[in-house]
Ligand SMILES: C[C@H](O)[C@H](O)[C@@H](O)C(=O)CO
């Protein structure tokens with residue numbers, strides 16, 4: 001046995017002493033796909049080559065060399081990242097990350113032809129694809145409004161873009177054999193105090209209803225709606241607030257999407273999961289990290305990530321949670337950003353899957369002293385040895401070895417992109 005196998009054998013024994021089957025935890029972790037967000041690789045730019053800047057209240061900072069300039073380069077970068085993230089995952093696309101543009105066709109007329117390269121690539125890799133409409137970075141995001149805009153013509157453009165993405169997503173689902181998650185996030189909102197919070201929400205409601213009018217089998221396509229607390233330039237009011245979308249999702253049988261950067265800094269996304277799952281069957285998580293605001297930092301293994309992962313798996317409904325990454329950092333190697341963030345969330349999931357029963361047993365007998373002691377002692381259990389074994393058995397480097405491969409790719413490919 002090599003060192004990793006030896007330390008895993010000892011860790012397996014230690015966990016068994018705590019009533020945990022480490023092999024079973026590894027099997028459950030391997031069964032959890034993450035949706036790797038393609039937009040970390042192109043700085044949410046898209047490939048329409050229209051020169052649209054990033055709008056919609058998001059911001060990407062940094063200018064690290066090597067941003068993907070087209071779908072082919074983005075797929076090549078994702079190929080490298082996916083080889084360094086243990087397990088089998090999915091890839092999430094934005095509605096403007098097209099393979100090609102067609103003469104006279106704008107986002108409201110996109111079809112599978114605009115994403116055919118992505119479909120062939122995903123089919124070849126045996127992975128699923130998710131597709132989110134891009135309701136931003138376009139001249140028709142007028143005064144910052146899309147689906148809730150007062151002008152019916154502008155609303156129609158964005159509704160048709162949303163409808164087009166769902167159709168393309170359903171095709172992805174049909175060909176790839178796994179439903180595409182189509183996440184609807186509209187940046188609509190107000191920099192300063194609005195005079196009409198209600199009319200915009202009524203229009204958003206009706207526009208979403210129009211987007212979702214065409215039924216698709218759940219085996220092909222799933223709809224999610226993503227709330228947000230504020231954006232840059234929409235500090236005073238977002239039309240798609242959490243109150244709006246939570247009720248919309250419940251009434252219209254859609255998935256609420258909780259983005260961990262979209263709530264007040266002291267608000268717990270982790271606690272929302274068991275609350276929502278008492279009444280809603282399925283959710284989408286956007287795993288991100290806000291530093292002071294929705295800054296979309298690369299996820300790190302902090303208490304918030306650990307608690308989100310724990311609440312997502314603690315009650316056995318993890319197959320009803322769609323785990324998607326959502327952050328964009330252009331100040332570091334973009335491939336490394338995918339790999340570090342994805343591996344970190346997998347570590348958080350593993351810690352949760354390895355959680356001993358002692359804390360829950362103590363709580364069941366109202367012994368909160370033993371509960372706290374058990375929760376804190378669990379922190380020092382040898383989950384790292386189990387993680388390294390997970391990397392080994394999935395043929396990816398444990399420890400920092402993944403960075404060596406990224407550095408080689410950086411030298412050979414990223415640095416020569418000008
Ligand atoms: C690019 C995505 O649509 C975007 O990140 C959205 O999910 C979001 O979180 C906006 O703040």
Ligand SMILES: [Mn+2]
Nearest residue numbers: 226259286326
């Ligand atoms: Mn998000």
